[in-house]
Structures are given as structure tokens and as C-alpha cells.
Amino acid sequence: MSRLRVLGVDPGLTRCGVGIVDVARDRSATLVHVGVVRSDPGEPIERRLARIAAGIRAVIDEFAPSVVAVERVFAQHNRTTVMGTAQxxxxxxxxxxxRGIPAATHTPSEVKAAITGYGAADKRQVQTMVARILRLDELPKPADAADALALALCHAWRGAPAASPATTLTPAQRAWADAERVARR
Amino acid sequence: MSRLRVLGVDPGLTRCGVGIVDVARDRSATLVHVGVVRSDPGEPIERRLARIAAGIRAVIDEFAPSVVAVERVFAQHNRTTVMGTAQxxxxxxxxxxxRGIPAATHTPSEVKAAITGYGAADKRQVQTMVARILRLDELPKPADAADALALALCHAWRGAPAASPATTLTPAQRAWADAERVARR
Known part of the structure; x- marks a missing residue:
């Protein structure tokens, strides 16, 4: 079955969330990998960025995603760390x-809306829905890892060609429908 | 004679200034290389960043600087482009x-103060002083290239161990003294 493999990245200098999902044409999704790339705040910035780069490249090389989705960073958010996050x-x-892989950025509210149907959802709601959508027994942790998975799902649902009957549902509605279907099993 | 080779980078997505200077222990400086790494605004962000990376790495590999000095980016500056600049x-x-090369960041006002003695100097003053310090017949252009050279000079002067009689002069005073000495030749 054709599927889209998406690497989601929740960017950060100290903790950079990485999550990979496979999303099928019927929009069902499977967890492939989730983790956090870390760098030591005591190290110089150039070495921290090199560690982040090495960690992300290792994930790309191991899992060969078709596309990379990265959270879009805004200048007005949390000013003390925003430059590190942007880097x-x-x-x-x-x-x-x-690696010749296309990339895309999505805003936090786009991600929340795609996953929970509500652009101002809190982190717990997003984590809960990510766990349901991916049929996980526990919430993905830490939050950076859950956010990375949410980004990957958001990208697949927003970008993937809609297959009937998904055309009649918004991504959020579809997410709820999937989660409910799982819950009924 | 021992000297410090500094690569200065004025970061930007469309034009990224790169300038290399050799600075001697007596704080005299020589131009080694100056240029601009460009990326096409019509290309996707991931390819633009890959072009910028390739251009900077080519300069590092060709000229083997001892240190890389990068302008520090602030969230409040020019919001529409600040995220690309930060990236x-x-x-x-x-x-x-x-490459295992140490890096440092300097603020625009640190650079201006080091080069002209005045933290709020305009671009033309900085360009003029850079040309005098490096004994250039023309102002370095474009402005991104001049800023990259100014960053490299700033780093060398701020970071290099002071050699007598430079200890009695601020970097800016020394710059003027150097420039005047050149002008008297």
C-alpha cells in the first residue's frame, strides 16, 4: 500500500524532537520512530548545532523519510530562546x-488544528490525540517528541491527496473518527 | 609573524557576506578574501540553506580560518526577514x-564601535573605515561584504591578545591610528 513517510521536527537547541510516521492513503498513521536529539547547554553554540545536525541526519539516513516537516518559529515567541530555536x-x-528531501514548515496553530480540531489546544490535548491516532499505549514523551509526531501527522494530512471518503471530513474530524474507530476495537 | 585568520559572516538568506582577514599581533590587518554567498529567493528554503552552507564551507575549506565570527541576530530587528537571517x-x-573551528558572535553595535569608535555609526562610516584599515582602493561592496570584513576585524581586535603599544589604545583608536599611518605614506 502506498504511504507517505514524514519526519516531523520540533526544533530546539537543548531538546529537538524528531518523530517519523507512515501515513496511508486512507489517512491512517503508524509510528515509525520517535526521539529527542539533545545538546549540552554548556557547550559552545557551534558544537551544539553540530550535534543537532548529526542527530537529525542520523534519523534521516536510518528511516529515509519522503518529506521533512518543521515547526515554523516566530520572533515574538519566548524571546530568550527564539534565536536558538530558529537556528x-x-x-x-x-x-x-x-539530502534532496523536500521540507515544509507549519505553525503551531496549524498543527493543533490538524490534530485536535482546535488551534488553541493545550499540549496535553495534542499528546492525547497523537497517542490515539498512532494507537500508542502511553502518551509520547517528552512533549518535544509528541510535538514532532503531531507535526508529521499535520503535514501528511494537510499535504496528502485526499482519498474518499476522507474528502468529506476535515483532518481533525478524520482524526477523531480514526481515534473513535480505534477505541471501539 | 604570527597572525590570526578570521572569517567574518554577515548572515542572510539572499546575500550572506563572507570576509576573511589576517590580523597580526600589532593589530595590523590584511584582506584575504571577500565575497557574497547568494541564494535564489524563488527556491525552497531547504535548498537555499543548503546553498548558503555549501558557499560558507567552500570558503572555510579554501582559506582555513582559525575562527569564525558571526553577527548576532536579534528578534526585534526587521521582523519580516529575521527568521531567515537567524537560520x-x-x-x-x-x-x-x-570543521572543529571555534565560533563567536558579535552584535552590530560591538562591530561598529570596534571599527569606527561609535556604536551607532552608519554603514558608510563602517565601509570607509574597513577600506582604510585594509588599505583598499575602493569601498568593499556590497554592504554585506563590508559588514563581514568589519565583523572579522572586530573579532580579531576584541579577542586577540593586546601587544604593546596597542594596550594603551582602544581598538577604535588603534584603527584610526592605523588608518592615519596609511594615509601618511
Whole structure:
């Protein structure tokens, strides 16, 4: 069955979430990999970025995603760390570009809306829905890892060609439908 | 004579200035290389960042700087392009880190103060002083290239161990003294 393999990246210098999902044409999704790439805040910035790059490249090389989805960073968010976050997002996009893999960015509210149907959903709601959609026994942790999976799902649902009967549902509705179907099993 | 070779990077997505100077223990400086790494605004972000990375790495590999100095990016500056600038700065720092070269960041006002003695100097003043310090017949162009050279000079002067009689002069005073000495020749 044809499927789209998406690497989602929740960029950060100290913790960079990486999550890979396979999404089928019927929009059902399977967890492939989830993890966090870390760098030591005590190290110089150039070495921290090199560690982040190495960690992301290792995930790309092992799992060969078709596309990389990265959270879009805004200047107005959390000013003390925003530049490090922006630099980490650049590293993730670079890693995709250097492997010839297309990349995309999505805003946090796009991700929340795609996953929960509500653009201002809190982290717990997103984690809960990600766990349901991927049929996980536990919530993915830490939050960075859950956010990375949410990004990957968001990208697949927003970008993938809609297959009937999904055309009649929004991604969020479909997510609920999938989760309910799972819950009924 | 021992000298410090510094690569200065004025980060940008469309134009990324790169300038290399050799700075001697007496703080005199020589131009080694100056240029601009460009990426096409019509290309996807991941490919643009890959081009910037390739351009910076080519300069590092050709000229083997001892240190890389990158302009520090602030969230409040020019919001429409600040995220791309931050990403490009991350790429420059990464390129240093991956080659095992130390990196440093300097604020625009630190650079202006080091080069002209005045933290709020305009671009033309900085370009003029850079040309005098490096004994160039023309102003370095475009402005991104001049800024990259100014960053490299700033780093060398701020970071290099002071040799007598430079200890009695601020970097800016020394720059003027050097420039005047050149003018008297």
C-alpha cells in the first residue's frame, strides 16, 4: 500500500524532537520512530548545532523519510530562546535540503488544528490525540517528541491527496473518527 | 609573524557576506578574501540553506580560518526577514562547528564601535573605515561584504591578545591610528 513517510521536527537547541510516521492513503498513521536529539547547554553554540545536525541526519539516513516537516518559529515567541530555536529549525531544513528531501514548515496553530480540531489546544490535548491516532499505549514523551509526531501527522494530512471518503471530513474530524474507530476495537 | 585568520559572516538568506582577514599581533590587518554567498529567493528554503552552507564551507575549506565570527541576530530587528537571517547564522555557526573551528558572535553595535569608535555609526562610516584599515582602493561592496570584513576585524581586535603599544589604545583608536599611518605614506 502506498504511504507517505514524514519526519516531523520540533526544533530546539537543548531538546529537538524528531518523530517519523507512515501515513496511508486512507489517512491512517503508524509510528515509525520517535526521539529527542539533545545538546549540552554548556557547550559552545557551534558544537551544539553540530550535534543537532548529526542527530537529525542520523534519523534521516536510518528511516529515509519522503518529506521533512518543521515547526515554523516566530520572533515574538519566548524571546530568550527564539534565536536558538530558529537556528535549530534552519539546521533541520538544511539537513533535508542536503539530502534532496523536500521540507515544509507549519505553525503551531496549524498543527493543533490538524490534530485536535482546535488551534488553541493545550499540549496535553495534542499528546492525547497523537497517542490515539498512532494507537500508542502511553502518551509520547517528552512533549518535544509528541510535538514532532503531531507535526508529521499535520503535514501528511494537510499535504496528502485526499482519498474518499476522507474528502468529506476535515483532518481533525478524520482524526477523531480514526481515534473513535480505534477505541471501539 | 604570527597572525590570526578570521572569517567574518554577515548572515542572510539572499546575500550572506563572507570576509576573511589576517590580523597580526600589532593589530595590523590584511584582506584575504571577500565575497557574497547568494541564494535564489524563488527556491525552497531547504535548498537555499543548503546553498548558503555549501558557499560558507567552500570558503572555510579554501582559506582555513582559525575562527569564525558571526553577527548576532536579534528578534526585534526587521521582523519580516529575521527568521531567515537567524537560520543563516545557524548555518554559519554549524559550518564552523563541523570543521572543529571555534565560533563567536558579535552584535552590530560591538562591530561598529570596534571599527569606527561609535556604536551607532552608519554603514558608510563602517565601509570607509574597513577600506582604510585594509588599505583598499575602493569601498568593499556590497554592504554585506563590508559588514563581514568589519565583523572579522572586530573579532580579531576584541579577542586577540593586546601587544604593546596597542594596550594603551582602544581598538577604535588603534584603527584610526592605523588608518592615519596609511594615509601618511
Amino acid at each position: 535549530a529549525s534552519g539546521i533541520a531544513l538544511l539537513a533535508a535540503g542536503e | 543563516a547564522s545557524g548555518i554559519a555557526l554549524l559550518a564552523a562547528g563541523e
